[in-house]
Amino acid sequence: MKNGRDPVIVGLADAPIEDGKFVTKASVLGHAALVAKAAVEEAGLTLDDVDGLLTAGMWGVPGPGQLATVTLGEYLNIMPTYVDGTNIGGSAFEAHVAHAAMALREGYCEVALIVYSSDQKSLRSRNLGGRPSVLSMQHETPYGMPTPVGGYAMAAQRHMHEYGTTSENLAEIAVATRKWAQLNPAATRRDPLTVDDVLSSTMISEPLHLLDCCLVTDGAGAIVMTTAERARDLKTKPVAVKGYGEAHTHWAIGEMPDLARLLPAQKAGETAMKMAGVSHSDIDVVEVYDSFTVTVLLTLEALGFCKIGEGGDFVSGQRTAPGGAFPMNTNGGGLSALHPGMYGMFLLIEASRQLRGVCGDRQVAGAETALVHGTGGTLSSGATVILQKD
Amino acid sequence: MSTEKPLPVIDHDSAPYWEAAHEGRLDIPLCGDCGKHHFYPRAICPHCHSDNLKFDTVSGRGEVHTFTIARRPAGPAFADDVPYVVALIELEEGPRMMSRIQTDDPESVRIGAKVEVTFVKATDEITFPYFRMT
Numbered sequence: 001m002k003n004g005r006d007p008v009i010v011g012l013a014d015a016p017i018e019d020g021k022f023v024t025k026a027s028v029l030g031h032a033a034l035v036a037k038a039a040v041e042e043a044g045l046t047l048d049d050v051d052g053l054l055t056a057g058m059w060g061v062p063g064p065g066q067l068a069t070v071t072l073g074e075y076l077n078i079m080p081t082y083v084d085g086t087n088i089g090g091s092a093f094e095a096h097v098a099h100a101a102m103a104l105r106e107g108y109c110e111v112a113l114i115v116y117s118s119d120q121k122s123l124r125s126r127n128l129g130g131r132p133s134v135l136s137m138q139h140e141t142p143y144g145m146p147t148p149v150g151g152y153a154m155a156a157q158r159h160m161h162e163y164g165t166t167s168e169n170l171a172e173i174a175v176a177t178r179k180w181a182q183l184n185p186a187a188t189r190r191d192p193l194t195v196d197d198v199l200s201s202t203m204i205s206e207p208l209h210l211l212d213c214c215l216v217t218d219g220a221g222a223i224v225m226t227t228a229e230r231a232r233d234l235k236t237k238p239v240a241v242k243g244y245g246e247a248h249t250h251w252a253i254g255e256m257p258d259l260a261r262l263l264p265a266q267k268a269g270e271t272a273m274k275m276a277g278v279s280h281s282d283i284d285v286v287e288v289y290d291s292f293t294v295t296v297l298l299t300l301e302a303l304g305f306c307k308i309g310e311g312g313d314f315v316s317g318q319r320t321a322p323g324g325a326f327p328m329n330t331n332g333g334g335l336s337a338l339h340p341g342m343y344g345m346f347l348l349i350e351a352s353r354q355l356r357g358v359c360g361d362r363q364v365a366g367a368e369t370a371l372v373h374g375t376g377g378t379l380s381s382g383a384t385v386i387l388q389k390d
Numbered sequence: 391m392s393t394e395k396p397l398p399v400i401d402h403d404s405a406p407y408w409e410a411a412h413e414g415r416l417d418i419p420l421c422g423d424c425g426k427h428h429f430y431p432r433a434i435c436p437h438c439h440s441d442n443l444k445f446d447t448v449s450g451r452g453e454v455h456t457f458t459i460a461r462r463p464a465g466p467a468f469a470d471d472v473p474y475v476v477a478l479i480e481l482e483e484g485p486r487m488m489s490r491i492q493t494d495d496p497e498s499v500r501i502g503a504k505v506e507v508t509f510v511k512a513t514d515e516i517t518f519p520y521f522r523m524t
Contacts, residue, residue, distance in 0.1 A: 130396070130464045138398035139430045140488045142518065144468040145476050146460050153458035154478060161456070161501040206459040252430070254478055254488045259456050 004229035007101035008238035008390060011045065011224030012349050013038035017338060020121045020188050020217035028059040029075045031220035032117035036076060039222035044235035045111060052103055052112030052225075053080035056092035058341055059118065072115065082109040088248055089376020090289055093223070093344040094383030098244035100225045110230060117220035118340035126216045126341070136252040146205045149213060149292065151253035151378035153205040156294040158259035160207065162309065167207055169312030170293035171198035174211050174335050176321035177290060181332025183322060183362035188215055189336040198293075212293040214333075219340030221349050228390070239352045240388045242369075243278070245271025248381035256379060260309075264382030265302035265373060272371075276386035280305055284367040285354045286326065287347040289375040290333040299373055303384070327364045330354060344374030348385065355389045395467045397516050403431045406445045412517040414509050418485060420446035429485035450507030452481040452521070459496045475499050479521050492522045499523070 013035040016023045022031060032055070040047055053076075055068050064071040069083040084099045086092055093114055100112035120126045133141040145151075159165045175195055181187035193211070201211040231238040245268035250256045257263055273279065288299045297311035305326070306314035320328040329335075331350040334343040351370035353359050372385045400408050407430075410417035420427050421435040422442035434441050457477035463469045475491040477499070491499050492508060505521040512518055 132399075133396040134399040135401070136430055138400070138404060141396045141464075142398055142512075143476050143488055143490050144395075144460060144464045144471060144474060145488065146458070146462065146464040150458050150460065150464070150476055154456040154476075157458060157501065158456040203459075203461040206461065208458075252488075254430070254486050259478070 002228070004227060005105050005107065006228040007104045007225055007241040008228050008231045009223055009241065009352050009387070010226050010231050010234050010236050010238050011039035011043035011222070012352050013042060013222045014346065014349055015220035016186070017188065017218050020215060020338070022119060022122060022218045028117050028119045029072065031119065032072060032115045033075055035117070035220045035222040036113055036115050039224045040113065042236060043224050045224065047076055047078055049111045050078055050113045051080055052082040052100055052109030053078070054084040054096040054100055054112060054114045055116065056085060056087040056096070056342060057116060057118065058120070082112070088381035088383070090291065090342040090344045091246070091374030091376035091381050091383040092342060093348055094244070094372060094374040094385050095246045097223070097225065097241060097348060097385050098246060098383065101241045101244060104225060104227050110226060112225040114223045114225070114345070116342060116345040118342065119218045120341050121216055121218045136255070140252055140254065148378045149205045149208060152292040152294050153208045154253055155256070155259045155298065155379055156207050159294065159298065162260045163312065165297065165312040167199055167209070168195055169316060170212055170297065171195040172315045172318065173290070173293040173296045173320065174198045176315070176318050176324065177329050177333040177335045179321045180330050180362055181336035184332050184337060187332035187337040188217055189332070208292060208294065214291050214335050214339035214343070217338040217340050219338045219346065221345040223345070223348055223352070237356060238390045239355045240390045241385060242388045243272040243274070243276025243386035244384065245269065245275070246381070246383035248377070251377055251380055253378045262298040262302035262375070262379060262382065264380070265299050265375065265384070268382040268384040269303040269373065272384035272386050278369060278386055282369050283371045284327070285330060285351065285364045285370045286328045287330070287351045287370065288328065288373045289343060289347060290329055290335050291339070291343070291375065293335070295375055295379070298379065299375060303371070303373060322362065330359065330362050330364060342376070344376070344383070347372045347374060351387050355387055393466045395512070397513065403433055407431050408516065410445065410447070411509060411519050412515065415447050416450045416507050416519055417445040417447050419443045427481070427483040427485050429481070429487045448481060448483045452479045452505055454491065454499060454501055454503045454505060455480040455486055456501055457491065457499055459499070477521065479505060490520045492520045
């Protein structure tokens with residue numbers, strides 16, 4: 001049943017990057033502000049209309065980034081009356097959509113702005129050096145655990161052991177994703193890629209090769225949400241938020257309940273699909289977090305697109321590539337388009353653009369329903385959003 | 391960037407565990423109510439949430455639950471160690487813990503391999519429980 005306060009997405013923006021770096025000269029907060037402004041203006045709104053502010057990031061810690069919504073609100077010179085700084089890793093923005101949807105339904109805000117920005121590539125701030133050796137990490141960091149890739153490698157190793165999944169299966173995902181990137185002028189890596197290229201790339205943390213890993217880039221993105229009623233007067237065609245779910249299980253990889261099974265995705269996916277009243281066959285396009293190839297495999301299984309253990313078969317034969325039966329990560333993903341640390345924002349932007357039908361060469365014909373799933377931490381958290389063309 | 395290896399920042403939950411390791415014992419919490427061990431040490435049992443816990447010396451035997459061979463180090467501090475094997479060990483008593491597998495042949499490590507604890511002194515205060523295949 002339709003309701004005037006049903007949550008919809010009405011504004012989208014992302015910052016241009018070249019060779020993985022911001023083109024515009026601005027601070028990390030400057031890029032957040034520029035995409036925020038672009039996203040609200042696209043909808044025919046202004047930043048002064050924003051009363052809900054949601055953000056998560058890795059900038060300014062220790063320091064002003066510890067109170068990220070407060071610092072961003074100050075930079076934008078707005079006074080939000082609903083904020084959410086939920087940070088569950090790269091899936092935070094899928095959770096933000098859920099939280100903003102609830103706040104909009106409740107009448108707790110009218111215009112919600114979700115923002116992310118990172119200049120990690122320009123700053124060269126990303127490293128494998130690991131997490132400070134305190135609390136649970138005192139039992140992992142001192143052993144030289146490569147973070148986060150080592151945790152994903154351990155999950156991949158376990159999946160291979162239990163189900164016979166191969167490195168070739170994982171490479172299929174990287175290759176299919178690259179083919180989508182080749183259709184996206186904004187993607188960072190667009191050169192051809194083969195399964196052999198992936199398998200012969202540098203081994204980082206066995207069994208994961210360099211080309212099983214996402215890119216390290218800058219990036220900024222923003223999403224504006226409001227109610228269906230308010231959207232009627234705005235400039236863009238709204239995308240409806242039909243369902244959402246979230247869950248998390250662990251931070252230390254040693255605490256992951258089952259290394260070959262992604263329980264948060266299973267829980268979040270079930271919740272979101274039930275709320276939206278959709279089944280797997282209703283989904284036209286899938287955008288799932290691809291921090292590593294194995295992340296995708298575990299996610300597709302946990303979301304129920306195939307049985308647990310059958311992910312390797314499911315992605316084989318370039319099933320997820322352009323023209324394949326299962327259009328997935330259509331912008332080229334974190335593996336080939338961009339990955340500015342917390343990538344979940346860009347899954348949402350791409351899914352919304354697919355539903356708007358503005359994706360040019362990579363447009364999935366007739367896309368009406370999209371599933372977005374973010375994964376954060378070290379396979380720690382999952383959040384699913386079901387979006388529909390209004 | 392520092393090339394000193396990171397050491398655990400010991401807290402009240404973990405102090406008895408690290409003290410025992412320094413004395414050559416693997417001591418982990420045992421719940422007086424549900425009878426299960428857990429790791430890492432906490433102030434309440436993660437299985438039944440009881441606070442009736444004591445440290446118990448365990449066998450130090452287990453098997454490799456999963457592992458990775460680090461070909462690229464976790465920062466410059468570990469550069470001289472590559473390739474090295476970081477593993478999750480499933481102890482006979484149930485809990486899993488992260489450690490290193492001490493081996494000259496990283497390629498020989500397999501999931502399910504039987505292992506036992508060996509203690510490697512890092513500093514005058516810290517000794518790490520590593521594992522080797524049996």
